[in-house]
Amino acid sequence: MAQARGRLYGLLLLCFSCKWVSTAPTEHLISSLPGQPQVSFRQYSGYINVDESAGTNLFYYFVEAQSNASSQPLALWLNGGPGCSSIGGGAFTELGPFYPNGKGDGLRINPYSWNKVANVLFLESPAGVGWSYSRIPAGYRYNDARVANESLVFLLRWFQRFPEYSERPLFLTGESYAGHYIPQLALLMARHNGRMSRGAAAFGFNLHGILVGNPLLNYGVDTSATYSFLWSHGLISDNTYKGVASTCDFRYGYTGQNPDDASKSQGKKAHACPNFLVSARAEVGAFINMYDVTLDVCAPPIVHQALLLHKLMGHLVETSKEGSDEVDVCIDHELTRYLNHPTVQRALHANLTSLPYAWEACSDIVDYKYEDQLEDMLPLLKDLVKSRVRIWIFSGDQDSVVPLTGTRSQLTTLAHHLRLKTMIPYSAWYANGQVGGWVEAYEESLGLVYATVRGAAHMVPYAQPERALILFSSFLHAQPLPSRSS
Amino acid sequence: MAQARGRLYGLLLLCFSCKWVSTAPTEHLISSLPGQPQVSFRQYSGYINVDESAGTNLFYYFVEAQSNASSQPLALWLNGGPGCSSIGGGAFTELGPFYPNGKGDGLRINPYSWNKVANVLFLESPAGVGWSYSRIPAGYRYNDARVANESLVFLLRWFQRFPEYSERPLFLTGESYAGHYIPQLALLMARHNGRMSRGAAAFGFNLHGILVGNPLLNYGVDTSATYSFLWSHGLISDNTYKGVASTCDFRYGYTGQNPDDASKSQGKKAHACPNFLVSARAEVGAFINMYDVTLDVCAPPIVHQALLLHKLMGHLVETSKEGSDEVDVCIDHELTRYLNHPTVQRALHANLTSLPYAWEACSDIVDYKYEDQLEDMLPLLKDLVKSRVRIWIFSGDQDSVVPLTGTRSQLTTLAHHLRLKTMIPYSAWYANGQVGGWVEAYEESLGLVYATVRGAAHMVPYAQPERALILFSSFLHAQPLPSRSS
Numbered sequence: 001m002a003q004a005r006g007r008l009y010g011l012l013l014l015c016f017s018c019k020w021v022s023t024a025p026t027e028h029l030i031s032s033l034p035g036q037p038q039v040s041f042r043q044y045s046g047y048i049n050v051d052e053s054a055g056t057n058l059f060y061y062f063v064e065a066q067s068n069a070s071s072q073p074l075a076l077w078l079n080g081g082p083g084c085s086s087i088g089g090g091a092f093t094e095l096g097p098f099y100p101n102g103k104g105d106g107l108r109i110n111p112y113s114w115n116k117v118a119n120v121l122f123l124e125s126p127a128g129v130g131w132s133y134s135r136i137p138a139g140y141r142y143n144d145a146r147v148a149n150e151s152l153v154f155l156l157r158w159f160q161r162f163p164e165y166s167e168r169p170l171f172l173t174g175e176s177y178a179g180h181y182i183p184q185l186a187l188l189m190a191r192h193n194g195r196m197s198r199g200a201a202a203f204g205f206n207l208h209g210i211l212v213g214n215p216l217l218n219y220g221v222d223t224s225a226t227y228s229f230l231w232s233h234g235l236i237s238d239n240t241y242k243g244v245a246s247t248c249d250f251r252y253g254y255t256g257q258n259p260d261d262a263s264k265s266q267g268k269k270a271h272a273c274p275n276f277l278v279s280a281r282a283e284v285g286a287f288i289n290m291y292d293v294t295l296d297v298c299a300p301p302i303v304h305q306a307l308l309l310h311k312l313m314g315h316l317v318e319t320s321k322e323g324s325d326e327v328d329v330c331i332d333h334e335l336t337r338y339l340n341h342p343t344v345q346r347a348l349h350a351n352l353t354s355l356p357y358a359w360e361a362c363s364d365i366v367d368y369k370y371e372d373q374l375e376d377m378l379p380l381l382k383d384l385v386k387s388r389v390r391i392w393i394f395s396g397d398q399d400s401v402v403p404l405t406g407t408r409s410q411l412t413t414l415a416h417h418l419r420l421k422t423m424i425p426y427s428a429w430y431a432n433g434q435v436g437g438w439v440e441a442y443e444e445s446l447g448l449v450y451a452t453v454r455g456a457a458h459m460v461p462y463a464q465p466e467r468a469l470i471l472f473s474s475f476l477h478a479q480p481l482p483s484r485s486s
Numbered sequence: 487m488a489q490a491r492g493r494l495y496g497l498l499l500l501c502f503s504c505k506w507v508s509t510a511p512t513e514h515l516i517s518s519l520p521g522q523p524q525v526s527f528r529q530y531s532g533y534i535n536v537d538e539s540a541g542t543n544l545f546y547y548f549v550e551a552q553s554n555a556s557s558q559p560l561a562l563w564l565n566g567g568p569g570c571s572s573i574g575g576g577a578f579t580e581l582g583p584f585y586p587n588g589k590g591d592g593l594r595i596n597p598y599s600w601n602k603v604a605n606v607l608f609l610e611s612p613a614g615v616g617w618s619y620s621r622i623p624a625g626y627r628y629n630d631a632r633v634a635n636e637s638l639v640f641l642l643r644w645f646q647r648f649p650e651y652s653e654r655p656l657f658l659t660g661e662s663y664a665g666h667y668i669p670q671l672a673l674l675m676a677r678h679n680g681r682m683s684r685g686a687a688a689f690g691f692n693l694h695g696i697l698v699g700n701p702l703l704n705y706g707v708d709t710s711a712t713y714s715f716l717w718s719h720g721l722i723s724d725n726t727y728k729g730v731a732s733t734c735d736f737r738y739g740y741t742g743q744n745p746d747d748a749s750k751s752q753g754k755k756a757h758a759c760p761n762f763l764v765s766a767r768a769e770v771g772a773f774i775n776m777y778d779v780t781l782d783v784c785a786p787p788i789v790h791q792a793l794l795l796h797k798l799m800g801h802l803v804e805t806s807k808e809g810s811d812e813v814d815v816c817i818d819h820e821l822t823r824y825l826n827h828p829t830v831q832r833a834l835h836a837n838l839t840s841l842p843y844a845w846e847a848c849s850d851i852v853d854y855k856y857e858d859q860l861e862d863m864l865p866l867l868k869d870l871v872k873s874r875v876r877i878w879i880f881s882g883d884q885d886s887v888v889p890l891t892g893t894r895s896q897l898t899t900l901a902h903h904l905r906l907k908t909m910i911p912y913s914a915w916y917a918n919g920q921v922g923g924w925v926e927a928y929e930e931s932l933g934l935v936y937a938t939v940r941g942a943a944h945m946v947p948y949a950q951p952e953r954a955l956i957l958f959s960s961f962l963h964a965q966p967l968p969s970r971s972s
Contacts, residue, residue, distance in 0.1 A: 232718035234883040234890045234924055234938040237912035238898050285914035287921050294780060294884075294941050296920045397720040398780075404720045412724050426723035428771035434782045435773050438720055452720040455780050 025161045027349070028062075034343045035106020039097060041066050041115060046349045047132075048161070050153040055135025058154050059124040059350060061091050062162070063115045073169040073208070073476055075118045076155070078125060080177025080216070082142065084362040085130040086122040088339065090174075093331045094461040095468065096122065102328070104337035112465035117473045119165065121158070125151055125181075128365035130339075131350045143369035148184040152192065156203070169208045171476065176402065176458060179215020180372065183380040186210050190387055209390030211475045214402040214458045217377040217410050220251035225406025227280065233293055233400070236283045243276035253374060289329075292398040292457030298330035327463055332361055378414055385418055385448055392449040392475045396456030396463060397437065404452050411450040415442045429481035436467040439481050446478045511647045513835070514548075520829045521592020522584065527552050527601060529583075532835045533618075534647070536639040541621025544640050545610040545836060547577050548648070549601045559655040559694070559962055561604045562641070564611065566663025566702070568628065570848040571616040574825065576660075577608040579817045580947040581954065588814070590823030598951035603959045605651065607644070611637055611667075614851035616825075617836040629855035634670040638678065642689070655694045657962065662888065662944060665701020666858065669866040672696050676873055695876030697961045700888040700944045703863040703896050706737035711892025713766065719779055719886070722769045729762035739860060775815075778884040778943030784816035813949055818847055864900055871904055871934055878935040878961045882942030882949060883923065890938050897936040901928045910935075915967035922953040925967050932964045 028046035041064045047057040065072035079089035092098060095114040098107035114120050126142045127134040127150075134140055159166045172182045186207060195201040216222055227248075231241035248256025256273040289295050328334075338344055339359045345351045350359075357365070384391055393411055395404035415422070424441035429451065437452040453460050453467050461468035474481050514532035527550045533543040551558035565575035578584060581600040584593035600606050612628045613620040613636075620626055645652045658668045675691040682690040702708055713734075717727035734742030742759040775781050814820070824830055825845045831837045836845075843851070870877055879897055881890035901908070910927035915937065923938040939946050939953050947954035960967050 229718065232715065232891060234881070234894070234940070237926065238895055240912070283912045283914075283924070285921060287914065287916070299919045395720070405718060408720070409724055426726070426769045428769075428773065430773070433785045435771060438769070440723065454720070 024164070028161070030347060030349075033098070033107060033347050034338075034341065035101065036098065037107065037109050039066070039109075041069065041097070043097075044162075047352070048154050048157050050150045050157070051134075051139070054127075054139035056127045056139050056150065057133055058127065058150065059087070059131040060154070060158065061087050061096075061122045061124075061348070063091075063097055063113075063120050065119045066097070066113070066116050069119055070164070073118050073171060074121065074165050075114065075171040075173050075472075075476075076121045076123060077114075078123060078151075078172070078174035078178040078181050080175060080179070080181070081129070081362055081366070082126070082147070082177045082180075082368045083129055083364070083366040084176075085124055085360075086174075087124055087130050088332070088335055088359070088361040089459065090461075091122040092335050092339075094459050095465070095472070096120070099328070100331060100334040100338045102330075102334060104334035105341070107338075110465060112461070112469040114461070114469060114472050116469065117476060118171070119168070123151065123154060125154070126366055128363050128367075130359055130363070131345075131355065133353060133355060140365055141367045141369075144180050144184055144372040144375065147181055148188050151181065151185050152188050155189075155205070159203070166203065167206055169476075170206050171209050171211060172207070173211040173472070175213035175215065175460065177216050177373075179212050179217050179377060179402075180375070182210050182212050182215075183377050183384060186384055186389055187380055190384075190389070207389060209392065209475065209478075210384070211392045211394070211472065213394045213453075213460045214396055214399050215377070215393060215407065216373065216402055217381075217407065219253070219374045220249070221410055222402050222406040223250035223254065223256075224248075225403045225409075226400055229400045229403035229405060230280065230284060230293075235288065235293060235400070236280045240276055240279045240283055244273070244280060247276060248273040251374070253370075289457070290400050291459060292396070292463055293400050294398050294455070295327060295457060295463065296329050298333060331462070336361065378410060381414055382418060385414070385420070388447065390445070390447050390475070390478060392446075392451065392471075394437075394451045394453055394460065394471060396458055396460040397452045397454055398456060398463070399458035401458050408450060408452075411440075411448070415448060420448055424480060424483075427483065430484055431467045431470045431482065436464075436470060436481065441480065446480065449475075451481060510650070514647070516833060516835075519584070519593060519833050520824075520827065521587065523593065523595050525552070525583065525595075527555065527583070530648075533838070534640050534643050536636045536643070537620075537625070540613075540625035542613045542625045542636065543619055544613065544636065545573070545617040546640070546644065547573050547582075547608045547610075547834070549577075549583055549599075549606050551601050551603065551605045552583070552599070555605055556650070559604050559657060560607065560651050561600065561657040561659050561958075561962075562607045562609060563600075564609060564637075564658070564660035564664040564667050566661060566665070566667070567615070567848055567852070568612070568633070568663045568666075568854045569615055569850070569852040570662075571610055571846075572608040572660075573610055573616050574818070574821055574845070574847040575945065576947075578821050578825075580945050581951070581958070582606070582608065585814070586817060586820040586824045588816075588820060590820035591827075593824075596951060598947070598955040600947070600955060600958050602955065603962060604657070605654070609637065609640060611640070612852060614853075615849045616845055617831075617841065619839060619841060626851055627853045627855075630666050630670055630858040630861065633667055634674050637667065637671050638674050641675075641691070645689070652689065653692055655962075656692050657695050657697060658693070659697040659958070661699035661701065661946065663702050663859075665698050665703050665863060665888070666861070668696050668698050668701075669863050669870060672870055672875055673866055676870075676875070693875060695878065695961065695964075696870070697878045697880070697958065699880045699939075699946045700882055700885050701863070701879060701893065702859060702888055703867075703893065705739070705860045706735070707896055708888050708892040709736035709740065709742075710734075711889045711895075712886055715886045715889035715891060716766065716770060716779075721774065721779060721886070722766045726762055726765045726769055730759070730766060733762060734759040737860070739856075775943070776886050777945060778882070778949055779886050780884050780941070781813060781943060781949065782815050784819060817948070822847065864896060867900055868904060871900070871906070874933065876931070876933050876961070876964060878932075878937065878957075880923075880937045880939055880946065880957060882944055882946040883938045883940055884942060884949070885944035887944050894936060894938075897926075897934070901934060906934055910966060910969075913969065916970055917953045917956045917968065922950075922956060922967065927966065932966065935961075937967060 028044040030043040043063050045061040077090040079086040097113040099110050101108045124130040124132040126147050128140045189205040193204040196204040227244045230236045252258045289297050395407045397404050420442035426440045428435045429439045437454045439451040442448040457463035514530040516529040529549050531547040535543050563576040565572040583599040585596050587594045610616040610618040612633050614626045675693050679690040681687040713730045716722045738744050775783050881893050883890050906928035912926045914921045915925045923940045925937040928934040943949035
C-alpha cells in the first residue's frame with residue numbers, strides 16, 4: 001500500500017522536478033517563530049501522513065540553507081532514543097539555526113547551524129515522539145523495521161511536497177539510536193532504488209551518504225564500553241569495574257545476564273552482575289550527565305527556583321548568556337517551556353489535534369520492541385560500504401552511554417574485515433587552531449571515516465557546535481577533516 | 487653539619503616560640519608586588535642558605551593566611567619536575583593569592599587561594615629552579631635524597647626566621663614529582679623527630695599530613711597508565727595501544743625496554759616498543775596539553791602575535807579576562823613575562839646575584855639523577871601510614887601524564903596490603919552543587935584518602951581552583967569531602 005503510494009508520488013515528483021519550480025507547501029511555511037531573530041532563509045513545518053489506516057502523522061521541521069538553498073544538499077536528521085525528539089534534540093538544542101534563549105520565551109542564533117552548508121530536515125519519528133501521533137493505540141507500537149518503513153514513506157511524500165529537492169544529493173544524519181534507524185533506512189532506500197532500476201518504482205533516492213554520531217551499533221560491545229569508560233574516567237572503582245567485566249555479558253541486554261543462566265543458577269552467582277551494576281550506579285551518583293561526564297548538570301534547585309520566580313514575576317531568570325560560547329546545561333528546560341507555549345505551536349503548525357499531553361524531549365508513549373536494540377548493525381554497514389554509500393561515524397569523546405572506545409573498535413573491525421585501505425591513519429584533526437578530535441579514514445573517496453570530537457557530549461553539536469559543523473561540512477563534500485592547526 | 491646547625495636553630499626556635507612573638511624577617515617582607523591588588527595579609531620572600539660549602543641558596547615565597555594567620559596551619563607547597571618552579575607553578579598559576587593578569591604586567595586575585603585557610607610556603611627547589619642557585623656546578627647535581635635533605639635544612643632554618651610557626655600544624659603538599667619529594671621529606675622529618683625524642687635534636691616538626699596531586703609514585707605503573715589513558719580518551723588508536731601494552735615495560739624507564747634485552751636482541755623485536763611509542767606520539771600530535779587532554783592549548787601564533795604587538799605598542803594584548811571563571815591557557819607566558827621584570831624581582835628580593843639566565847617555569851640547569859624516578863614510593867607511603875601521618879592523594883582526572891587510573895590502583899593496593907578499613911566507599915563528592923570528583927577513604931580518622939578532581943589538569947588548582955580549595959580545606963581538617971550536592 002505504502003509502496004504503491006510511494007510510486008505514485010514518485011511520478012508526480014519526477015514531473016515537478018523536471019520543471020524545477022518551487023512548489024513548497026505554503027501552508028507549511030513558517031512566517032516567524034515567537035521571539036525569533038530575523039533571518040533570510042525559509043522554514044517549514046507540519047504533518048505528513050505515513051499510514052492512513054492507523055492515522056499516523058509524522059511532524060517535521062525543515063530549514064532551508066542560509067544561502068544558495070537551491071544548490072545545497074539535503075540532510076535528514078534523526079535523533080534516537082528510541083522515542084526522542086529530533087525537533088527538541090537536533091533542531092533546537094544541537095544543530096539547527098536557533099537555540100532557546102535563557103528565559104525559554106524566545107530564540108537566539110546558533111552561529112554553527114548546519115543550515116549554513118545544507119538544507120536540513122528534522123523528522124519527529126516514530127509517532128508518539130513530540131507532536132507526531134497516531135489515531136489508534138496500535139499506531140504507537142514500533143520496531144526497527146516499522147520505523148524504517150514509515151521514514152521511507154515520509155520521505156517519499158515529503159519529496160512530493162518539496163519536489164525541487166528530489167534530485168538533490170541526500171544525506172542521512174543522526175545520533176544515538178539513529179545508529180539503528182539510519183543504516184536500516186539507507187538499505188531500504190537502496191532496495192527502493194533497485195525497484196526503480198527494474199522499472200517497478202518511478203523515483204529513486206539520490207542518497208550520497210550517512211553520518212551518525214555516538215551510534216548504538218552493537219549493544220554488547222557498546223555497553224561493555226560504557227563500564228570501561230566509567231572506570232577509565234574515574235567514575236567507578238577498580239573493584240566494581242573488575243566485577244562488571246568478569247560477570248556481565250551485555251549481549252543479552254542491560255542486565256548483563258543470559259536469561260537462561262539467570263533462571264537456572266541460584267543465589268549469589270545469579271545476582272553477581274546485577275549487584276555490580278547497582279554498585280556502579282551508586283558510585284557514579286545521581287549528579288552526573290552520563291552523556292557528558294565533564295559537563296556540569298542543570299542544578300535542580302536552580303531550575304525549581306527559576307520556575308517559582310517565573311510564577312511570581314511572569315518570566316524566568318536568565319540562565320544562559322546571549323551569544324555565549326559556554327554550553328547552556330539548562331537548555332532542555334528552556335526549550336520544553338518554549339515548545340509548550342501555544343503561540344509557538346501555532347507558528348509551527350504543530351499539535352493541530354490537541355494532544356492530551358505536553359511536548360517532551362523524550363516520549364514514554366512509544367511502545368518500542370526493545371529486543372531490536374540487541375541487533376548488530378555491523379553487517380548492515382558492511383552492505384552499505386559495498387554499495388558505495390559514504391559512511392562517516394563519529395563519537396563525542398565525553399559520552400559514557402555510547403563511548404568512543406566501543407564505536408572505534410567496531411569501525412576498526414569493519415575496515416579490517418572488508419580489507420579497506422587506510423587513507424588517513426589515526427591522527428588529530430583541527431578546528432579553530434585547536435585539536436577537534438582524532439580521525440581514521442579508509443578508501444580513497446573517504447567512503448568510511450571514523451572521527452572523535454574532543455570535549456563533546458553524546459549530543460556532539462550541543463557541546464561542540466563549531467567542531468560539529470566542520471565535521472558535517474567535511475562529510476558533505478567528502479573532504480578530509482582539517483589536518484593542520486592553522 | 488646540617489644536622490648540627492639544625493639542632494642549634496632548633497634551640498633558638500624553641501626560645502622564640504616560647505615568647506610567641508613575631509620575629510618574621512623584615513628584610514624578607516614584601517611591601518607590594520608590581521600591579522598587585524591591595525590585600526590585608528603579609529607576604530615574604532627571599533633566600534635561605536641550605537649548604538654553605540656549595541653556596542646553595544633556596545628561594546621561597548610565603549603568604550600568610552588571609553585571616554587569623556596566627557591560628558591557621560602551615561602548608562609547604564612543592565612543585566615537581568624535577569626542576570619546576572613552586573613559585574611559577576603553585577604560587578602564581580595554581581593556588582597562591584594572585585595570578586598574572588592577561589598582559590603579564592600585573593596581578594589579579596585568585597578567589598580560591600589556599601591562603602584562605604592556611605599560611606602557605608612555596609619553596610623553589612632544588613637549586614637551579616627559578617632563582618634558587620648554587621655557587622658551584624656540583625651544587626646543581628641532585629638526587630632524591632639530596633633534595634629531601636636540603637628541604638629539611640631549609641625548613642629548620644626557615645622556622646628559625648619564622649619561629650611563631652614552629653609549633654603550628656604542618657602539612658606537606660605538592661604535585662607531580664613531589665610524589666617523590668614529599669614522602670621522602672616526611673620520613674626524614676619523622677627520623678629527625680625521632681632524634682629529638684632521644685634528646686639528640688632540640689626541635690621537632692609538628693607534621694600532621696601530606697597531600698599530593700597526580701604524584702609520580704611508581705614509574706612502571708604510572709607510565710603504563712599513561713598509554714591506557716591516551717587510548718581510553720581517544721588520543722591513540724586501538725592498534726598502537728595494543729602494541730604498547732604488549733611490548734613495553736616501563737619499569738625500565740620511558741623507553742619501555744629492559745636495557746639488557748635491547749642490547750641483546752636484534753632487528754624488529756628490539757625496536758618494537760620504541761616504534762609503538764613513536765606511533766603514539768604521532769597520533770596524539772603536537773597540539774594537545776598532555777597535562778589536560780580536554781583543555782585547549784595556548785596557540786603559538788597568537789602568543790607570537792602578542793609579543794610582536796607588545797614590541798610595537800608597548801603592551802601585550804589581553805588574553806584573559808579579569809575575574810573570569812574560564813581557564814587561562816596562556817597563563818605561563820604571562821607569568822614568565824611578569825617574573826622576569828626587574829621591578830618584580832626587586833619587590834620579591836629575588837635574583838640578588840644577577841643570574842646569567844632568565845626565570846623559567848622549568849629549569850634545564852638542574853642535573854638530576856633520573857634513575858631515582860624509577861624508585862617505588864609505595865613502601866614509603868606504607869611507613870607513613872604506620873606512623874600515623876595523614877595521607878591524601880588526589881588526581882586531576884584529565885591528566886594523561888600521571889593518570890588517575892595508575893594512582894588509584896596503587897592506593898587501592900596500599901589500603902589492601904595494610905588491611906585498612908574502608909570508611910567512605912568509592913563515591914562522588916560535591917563542590918558548588920556539582921560533582922567535584924570521586925573519593926575513597928580509609929580509617930576512621932580519614933588517615934588515607936584517595937580523591938579525583940573532575941575536569942582537572944595535572945595542575946589541579948589551575949584548572950579547578952574551587953574544587954581544589956575544598957579538597958585542601960577538607961584535608962587540613964581531616965573532614966570528609968562534601969557528600970551532597972547542596
